[in-house]
Amino acid sequence: MKALFPRxxxxxxxxxFSLLSVILALALLGTVExxxxxxxxxxxxxxxxxxxVQASDKLERGMFERYREVALIADRPxxxxxxxxxxxxxxxxxxxxxTYSYYEWIGVAGIDGKVKATGNGLLVGADxxxxxxxRQGLEGGYVGDVHEAVxxxxxxxxxxxxxxxxDVAFPYVDAAGKVQGVLGAHVSWNWAREVARSVVDANARxxxxxxxxxxxxxxxxxxxxDLADRVLDLxxxxxxxxGADARRGQHLVERWPDGxxxxxxxxxxxGHANYPGLGWTVLVRQDVVYAYAPxxxxxxxxxxxxxxxxxxxxLVGIWVARSITRPLARLAGAATDLRKGGATPIATGPDDYxxxxxxxxxxxxxxxxxxxxxxxxxxxxxxLEELVDARTRELRRALETVQASEARIRAIVETAQDAFIxxxxxxxxxxxxxxxxxxxxxxxxxxxxxxxxDLVRLDQLREAAGGALGDFAGGVQAGHERRVERVVADxxxxxxxxEMSTGLTGQGEAAVFSIFLRDxxxxxxxxxxxxxxVGTVSHELRxxxxxxxxxxxxxxxxxxxxxxxxxxxxxxxCNSNCIRLNRLVDDMLDIQKIEAGMMSFVPVLQPxxxxxxxxxxxxxxxxxxxxxxxxxxxxxxxxxxxARFDHDRMTQVLVNLLSNAIRIAPADTSVVVTxxxxxxxxxxxxxxxxxxxxxxxxxxxxxxxxxxxxxGSAPAGGTGxxxxxxxxxxxxxxxxxxxxxxxxxxxxFTITLPA
Numbered sequence: 001m002k003a004l005f006p007r008x009x010x011x012x013x014x015x016x017f018s019l020l021s022v023i024l025a026l027a028l029l030g031t032v033e034x035x036x037x038x039x040x041x042x043x044x045x046x047x048x049x050x051x052x053v054q055a056s057d058k059l060e061r062g063m064f065e066r067y068r069e070v071a072l073i074a075d076r077p078x079x080x081x082x083x084x085x086x087x088x089x090x091x092x093x094x095x096x097x098x099t100y101s102y103y104e105w106i107g108v109a110g111i112d113g114k115v116k117a118t119g120n121g122l123l124v125g126a127d128x129x130x131x132x133x134x135r136q137g138l139e140g141g142y143v144g145d146v147h148e149a150v151x152x153x154x155x156x157x158x159x160x161x162x163x164x165x166x167d168v169a170f171p172y173v174d175a176a177g178k179v180q181g182v183l184g185a186h187v188s189w190n191w192a193r194e195v196a197r198s199v200v201d202a203n204a205r206x207x208x209x210x211x212x213x214x215x216x217x218x219x220x221x222x223x224x225x226d227l228a229d230r231v232l233d234l235x236x237x238x239x240x241x242x243g244a245d246a247r248r249g250q251h252l253v254e255r256w257p258d259g260x261x262x263x264x265x266x267x268x269x270x271g272h273a274n275y276p277g278l279g280w281t282v283l284v285r286q287d288v289v290y291a292y293a294p295x296x297x298x299x300x301x302x303x304x305x306x307x308x309x310x311x312x313x314x315l316v317g318i319w320v321a322r323s324i325t326r327p328l329a330r331l332a333g334a335a336t337d338l339r340k341g342g343a344t345p346i347a348t349g350p351d352d353y354x355x356x357x358x359x360x361x362x363x364x365x366x367x368x369x370x371x372x373x374x375x376x377x378x379x380x381x382x383x384l385e386e387l388v389d390a391r392t393r394e395l396r397r398a399l400e401t402v403q404a405s406e407a408r409i410r411a412i413v414e415t416a417q418d419a420f421i422x423x424x425x426x427x428x429x430x431x432x433x434x435x436x437x438x439x440x441x442x443x444x445x446x447x448x449x450x451x452x453x454d455l456v457r458l459d460q461l462r463e464a465a466g467g468a469l470g471d472f473a474g475g476v477q478a479g480h481e482r483r484v485e486r487v488v489a490d491x492x493x494x495x496x497x498x499e500m501s502t503g504l505t506g507q508g509e510a511a512v513f514s515i516f517l518r519d520x521x522x523x524x525x526x527x528x529x530x531x532x533x534v535g536t537v538s539h540e541l542r543x544x545x546x547x548x549x550x551x552x553x554x555x556x557x558x559x560x561x562x563x564x565x566x567x568x569x570x571x572x573x574c575n576s577n578c579i580r581l582n583r584l585v586d587d588m589l590d591i592q593k594i595e596a597g598m599m600s601f602v603p604v605l606q607p608x609x610x611x612x613x614x615x616x617x618x619x620x621x622x623x624x625x626x627x628x629x630x631x632x633x634x635x636x637x638x639x640x641x642x643a644r645f646d647h648d649r650m651t652q653v654l655v656n657l658l659s660n661a662i663r664i665a666p667a668d669t670s671v672v673v674t675x676x677x678x679x680x681x682x683x684x685x686x687x688x689x690x691x692x693x694x695x696x697x698x699x700x701x702x703x704x705x706x707x708x709x710x711x712g713s714a715p716a717g718g719t720g721x722x723x724x725x726x727x728x729x730x731x732x733x734x735x736x737x738x739x740x741x742x743x744x745x746x747x748x749f750t751i752t753l754p755a
Contacts, residue, residue, distance in 0.1 A: 107124075693747050
């Protein structure tokens, strides 16, 4: 294909101009042809539609004349005049029938249905009371659709085609207006044939043309013999019958039962004047071969004109291509000389067009510039070799530095006191130090290249490491640097408590996930001993404290008689400190139970509003003594909020929060308890008007034995264990507790519980 395509610019331009000329000529002629052909086809169709309109109008007007003639005869007073005998009626009707040859039969029937007189003497005395024209003629003007002769078939002279009539009937009345009988007429259908022939013959001289008359049901009343009495289901019939086209005289192209396509004009009759019409449809059809013969002639003429015009444009294009490429060929020869090493300037003539002269000047300037740049390039090549040599030496030194750094890091990892495991982002182990061998029992050569999940036997560590890997792969790196406690198993299945920290070194595919494990078996043992000691001491202190508290209460209440004021004051001081010490012991026991997992919880799905009301009722006395009001804020729509919690434990939490808020709130202020819905359940908040808690201290207040005063300035009293116990209880419920700023100042403690 490429071999056949011209290589020279001249040939390509000539081909392009020729193709463009042909395309433009074809496009122009195609547009003209489409418009002309469309207009001509519409004119041909409109002509057939006009013929259908003419034929329909003639039929309707002709039937109107027959309708009016019979009506005028029926209005003659002589028909009902008793003095006007049957013989005179017969003569009158004969003159009518002789005058209008299209009346095959016209007669008068009395009120009893017996024929009294006819124009041709047929059916006189016959009973026509059962005939539709008589029955409906008694009620008023009647026109019956085309039908074959019944009573007259054997009486009238024979003809080639069956006789068909259109019945017209009117009642005649006497002077008093009483109906005396019916005047009926059978109009010959040959009259309609003459109407159709008069329309078709005048327009079918050059090509065959068919006219068809259909009744209201689509049955062919008049038309080609092969379609006689057939019901046609055609689009033209449906449009004419249903009135799809409200305009008069429409046309279309459609395929008929004989398998041929016709251009069809159609029109449905609608009566004329007071004649109601019978719903006849006139179709005028012509085979598309004959109808569109002028269209084919027009297309042939357009095609030959287009070919001639395209040839003319092609010759013009070839001449233009030669004019354009002649100066370019001269420039191409000069450029070839330059490529072979010559430096001869490119000459352009004054007769060349402006673009060629500009191109020549540009090429001459380019040659001069190339000569200058050639000298520069030789100099640059020398300098580039020097730069490459210098960069090579720098890279060698950088590589030595990286290798030394890697050796130092390796030495640090190997001498570290913690076990170190390096894992790539696919979960495969890439590093394993000596402490990892000692801790987990796997040698380095056994671990390298294996999946972390194959060697780490405990699901807890496997899930933690896997989740961190997923976060790092997704770009989430925050929070993995802190230390967390886990339990792992060595290759023999022995469980070892460890403290784990994770981090990511490197970027992209070369990134390594670092895991440090520190054996905390000894620390856990010491913590257990501490917890056991605290629990034992707390239990041993509770019994004597209870006795001391009871004895002091009896003394303060005067059980041994009234005490001097100074002694009573000392007893009350002792009693209050005993109560504080007892609360400290209770808090220490609660902390010890929670850490040991011995505190029982029975979460139940229940409303939060009773819990809040009970806690407020419990702390109302303390609040009143401190001059602080307790308020419950809940939206009426949220009064039915529910959460899953242990009622006693959550009461302990809420009472503790209220106690802290009452202690810190200034007098004549309010502590507000709020209930609100939450995405995962419900939230319960306690807000005071105190100094609040600085953001930097909000995590510390939940640690045991930590007390924060006004913005961290001074302790606020208490044991320092209450908030730590509250946090542990809420977290055991699957919830959370957080500190924020209350509206208008103060601290806001928010508890979130699951539903």
